[in-house]
Amino acid sequence: MCLHHRVLEGKMRKLTVLILLALLLTSVAPVIGQAGQAPAGTFYGAWPYFLPPDGHLNSFATGGPSGIGLYYRWVELPMAYFLRAQGEYEPWLAESWEFEGDEAFVVHLRQDAKWSDGNPITADDLVGTYAIGRILLWSDFNYVGEVEKVDDYTVRFHLANPSLLARHLILRTTIRSMAVYGDLAQKAMEVYASGANKDSESWLALQTEIKEFRPEVVVASGPFIYGLEDIGDSFMTLHWQPNSIFSETVKFGEVKIWYGETEAVTPLVLDGKVSYATHGFPPATDQAMMDAGLRIIRGPYGYGAAVYINHDKYPFSRPEVRQAMAMAIDRAESAFLTKGLSALPVQYMAGMADSLVELWLSEEDRAALNTYPYDPAAAEQLLLSIGFTRDANGKWLDDNGDPVVGEYIFQAEWADYGAAAQNAVEQLNDFGFQITGRAVQWQQLDEDLKAGNFTLTVRSWGAASPFPSDQFNQVLRTWNYPGLGEGQKGINFPMEFEWRGEQIDFGKLIADAGAGLDPEAQRPFVAKAAAIYNDLLPVIPLSEALANNPLNENLVSGAPADDDPIWLNGGGSVDNYITYLVMNGILTPGPEA
C-alpha cells in the first residue's frame, strides 16, 4: 500500500510539472505575427497622456500628440536633434542650415523624407507649420520675422532679432503635415497678410479655430503612428509605419505607453513592465528601483535648489552675509538630503550649470571664481570683519546689534525642495543665525515670492536651457523685478550697481551674453556675468538636480555606458536621449521585450 501510494505520488508530481510547464510556455510565448516588415519587440513607456475627449490628434493644441511626452517626437520629427554635450545638432528632417549674416537663417530639408501617407515632406509643410505657430504666438517669433519658402526644400527665416536661440528653437521644431493642417495654415497666412496683430479679432478667432481643430488621423513623419482607437485608459499604443526616415533603423515594432503619474507608474516600474520612465521618483523609490535591478540614468537638469533671498531684508541684502551663508552651508550634505543620489552639490556657484561653466569659461576665468567651500570659520571671520558679533548664546548680531532672524518658507508639496530648505535652516542656525522654516502651498509660495513677501525661500537657480543667458535669467528675470508684473519685486536684486569700481548694467550684460550669432563674441560677456554672479550671489545655489530615470535592461538592450555623453541630454521631452537611441537603432528590444 505504501508502495502504491508512492507511485501515485510520482505520477501526480509528473502531472503537476507538466501542467506548470504548459502554463509557463503559454505565458512566455513570444508575440508573433507582427504586420508587414515591422520589427519585432515592444518598447514600454509611461506617461500621463490625455484620454479623449481631452486627448485628440491635433498636435498644435494641448492633449494632442504633443501631449504624450517624449514619445511625441517619435511620431512627428523635428528638423534636428540637439546633442548637449557637444553643443551640436544632428540633422533629422533638415539636411543642413546656415545663417545668412545677421539677416536670416536658412534651412534645407532632406529630399527623401516622407510622411506616413506617402507624400514628401516639403518646405510647404515647414512654412505652414510656422504660419500656424505665428498665430499661436510661438516664442520663435521673438527672433523670427517673415518665413519664406525658397524652393520645395528650402525655407528662409528672416531674423527680426539675430540670436543663436533662433537656430535652437527652429531646428528643434517638429514639422506638421499640410495634408492635415493645410487649411488652417492657409487661413493663418491670410490673417497675417491682412496686417492683423495678436489682439485683432480675426487673429483671436483663428487661434480658437486652431485649438479646436480635431483631425481624424495623424500623418506621421516619425516611425510610429497612432489613432484615437489606440488610446486606452490604461495604456496607448503607437504602431510602426514604414515611410519615415527612421523606419528602417528603429528596432521596435510597437510602443506601449502606460498611463499614469508617478504613484501609478511606480509599481509598474518595480514589476519590470516599463522599459524607461521619466517620472520624478522620490529617493525611497530610487533605492527600490536599484534593488529591483533597474539601471538608473542620472542626467543633469541644469538647475537645482537655491536659497532665495529678499534683497530688501537687512542684513541679507549685504553681499558679505550671503557669501558667509554660502560658506556656512555644507552643499554636499544639502544635495544628499535633497534628492539622495539624484543631486550634486554645486561647484562653481556662477549662476549657470557647472557643465556650462566648463564649456563657456576659460580655465583662467574659472580659477577666479570663488567656489565657497564649506568653511564656517572663514564665514565667521567674514562676518566679524563687517562688524557682526556673537551674543552670549553664540547667536549672531548684525552691525546694528540686531539678531540675524528671518523666516524661510518652502513648498509644502515639494519633498525635495522642502528637504533642501529644512536642511539649510538647520545649518544656518548651527552657524548662529535664527531662522524659522514654514511650509507653504507651492503656488501660494510663488505668489509670495513674486510679491516680495518673504525673507528666505527655496527655488531653482539655473535652467534647462543650454544658453548661459537663460540660466542667469531664471533668477534675475523670472523671479526678479525686471521680469515681473506691475508692483511685483520678487527677490528685488538691483540690476544696476557699481562692481569693483565699474558701473554695471547687469541686464544688458546678460543680454549681451546671449546676443548675436557668434558664440566667441558672447564668451567674455558670459565670463563677466558669471564672475559678478559668483561674487554677489543674488541667490545661493546649493545643488544641481539629476534625473533618476529607470531603464529596464531586460526590456531594452544596447544602452551605452554611463559615461557616454548622450546621457547629458537629460530626460526631458525634447532632445531626450532615449529618442536619440531609439531612432538611431542603438536601443534594441531586450531579452524580455
Add this chain to the structure above:
Amino acid sequence: MEATTSPQAVQSGWAAFWKATRRALTGYTARTLLQGLLTIWAVMTFTFVLIRQMPSNPVQIEAERIVREELVSYEEAYSRAASLFDFDPNQPIIEQYVEYLAKLIRLDFGQSITSAGTPVLDQILQYLPWTVFSVGLGLLISFTIGIFVGMAMAYWRGGILDNVVTALASILFGIPNYIIALLIILILGVQLKLFSVAEALGRVDPTIEPGFTPEYIGSVLSHAILPVVTYVSATVGGWILTMKSSTIATLGEEYVTVAQARGLSQWRVLTAYVGRNAMLPLVTRLAISIGFVVGGSVIIEDIYRYRGLGKFLTTAIVARDYTSMQGVFLVIAVSVVVANMLADVLYGALDPRVRVGKEQ
C-alpha cells in the same frame, strides 16, 4: 404650476398668476425643488469665486509643466502656454461669472481651459459613468454586506462572528483606502503576482472592441474588481458597525418583544420588525454617500489608474482648469442635492411618521 385659464383669472391676470404661483410654491414638491436649485446656485457661485482665489492660474501652471518637461526657459514656456489656453487672467471675475451663468442657463458647461475646444460636458460624460459604475457598485456591495453582517452581529452579540468582525471592521475602518490599495498592489500584485499590475489596472482592456459583448463586459467587470474591493474594504467597516449599533438599539425596542409575544417567527421579526427599523438611520447616510459617489474616490482612481471623475477633478484642480473644475463641482452639487431629495422620498416611504410631518 397650475394653469389659470378661467375667465376670472384672465380678468385679474396678475393676481391670479401670483396666487397660483404662491400655491405652487407652498406645495411641498415645488418648495423642495426651489430649495435644491437655490442650493446648487449657491454652491456654484461659491466655488466659482473660491477656485479663482487659489494661487496661480492655468497658464502659469502649464508654463511650469513645460519648463519641467521640455527643459525650455520659463518665458518661452509662458508665452506658449498663454497662446494655447482660452484664458484671460485679466478679465474681471464678475464678467466671467455673468458669462458663465448665461451659458449655464442653457445647460452649456463651457469649454475646458487647458484642453481648448473640448466641451466640459464631454469630459464629464467620459469619466462620470466609470466613477458611478465603480464607486456605485462598491457602495452597493459595501452597504449590503454592512446591513446583513451588522444585523447578524447584533443578533448573536458576543459570539465569535461579532468579536472577529468587530475587530476586523475596526481595523479596516481605521486604514485609509490608499493604504489598502497600495497593499493590494504591492503584496498581491508585485510580490505574490496574483494579478499583473500592468494589465489588471485601468478601466478596461483597450484591445477589446467596446460593445455589449461578453469579452468587453467581462473586461469591464474584472477591471472594476480592485477598485471595488478596495472601496468596499475601506467603507464596509463603517456600515457594519453602524448597522450593528442600530440593530442593537432596535432589538431593545418593545415592539420587537411584542412581535415575539404575538408568536411571530424569528425570520419575520428579524426582517419586518428589526431589520427594517434598524436600517432607517442608515438611509440618510446612504443617501449622502450616493450623492458623493460622483465625486469618485480620488486616490483609489489614481493608484489603480482607474480614470474616473475624481481623478479628473484632481487633475483639473492641479492644472487650475476653472471651467472643468466648475463643471465637476456642479455635477457633484446636483447629485448631492438630488440624492438628498431622494433620501427624503425614500425615508418617507420607509418611515410613515416623516411623511406626515412633511405634509403638514
Add this chain to the structure above:
Amino acid sequence: MSISDSTILSVQDVSISYLAHRGKVRAVSRVSFDLHQGESLALIGESGCGKSTLNLGIIRLLPKTGRIDQGKILYTTRDGRVVDVLGLSEREMREFRWAECAMVFQAALNSLNPVIRVRDMVYDTAQAHGRHDRVQIRKRMLELFRRVRLDPERVFNAYPHELSGGMRQRVLLALGVLLNPQVVILDEPTTAVDILTQRTILEVLRELRAAMGFSIIFISHDLSIAAEMADTVATMYAGEIVEIGPVEELFYRPRHAYTLGLLEAVPKLSVGAQELVSIPGSPPDLIEPPPGCKFHPRCPFVTERCRREPPPLVEEAPGHRVACFESARVLAHSQPVR
C-alpha cells in the same frame, strides 16, 4: 402535576434571575399562585419588584441575560391537557404565545412597530398562527375594534402614530384577544393614558372579558384599578409574593406591612392629604438581599425575628395567605384606617 379542575394556569415555585456584572439578580424567587378560569389576578408592588419579569417568564420572553432557575408553569389547554410551559419546544412555545396567552404591554406607545400599518400587524399575528384567510381575519378584527369602541376601518388601515395613546392601547387589547386566548396578561394597561381613556379601557376590558371569558393577570401599581378589576390580588416585594388573597380581604384586612404601606400611600377622597404616608427607604438590592424578611429594613413592625428568619407564606384566612410574622399587629393597625 396536580392542578385543580378550574385552574387554567398554575405557577409553582418559580424563580427567575438575571446575570449582571456584579452577580446574579434574583428578580423572582419561589413564586407560586393559581389562576382560575375567568379569574382576574392583579399583581401589585413597586417598580422593580419582579412583576414584569414574572409575566415575561410565563411566555418565556425574558431578555437574553435572564433565565428561569426553577419551578413549573402548568397550563391547562382547552381540551383539558395540562402542559408545563417551561417544557415546550420553541415551535410549541410560538404557538402558545398569543393564541393561548396574550400579553398587552404597558401604554402601547412602543408596542406597535411605528413603520407598519395596524392591519399588517394583524395579518402577521394571524398568519403566525396558521390563519391565512384574510377576509375572515379582517372581519373579526373589525368586529373587535368595534367592541373596543374604535372606528374599525380607520384604525385598521392606520399607522400607529396616527392613533392616540388610548386608541393604541385598545388596538393592542383587541389584537390581544384576536386569537381567543385563555389568558391575557396586561402590563400596566392604563398607565400612560388620561383618566377618561382609562375608564374606557377598563370598561371595554370588562365587556370583552364578560363576552369571551378569558382569565386576566394584570400588573398595576394603581390600587384603585386593581380593586376595581381584580378578583384576587397578590402583593409582590423584592421578587416574592408576600401576600395574596381575595380583593376584599386584602384591601380591607391587609396582613402584610408592605401591603398596608401601599394602601396608605394612596390618596383618598375622604380624608386630607396630610395623612398620606409613603413607605420609607427603597427596595432592596436583589443581588445581596437582606437576611430574614426582605422588607424588614423598611418595616415599622419589625422585630428581632424578622431580621433573622424569612417568614413563610401562611394561609391565615380562607384564600388569604401572607408571609409576615407580625400579621396580627398589621391587621390590628390597619383596621382604624378604614
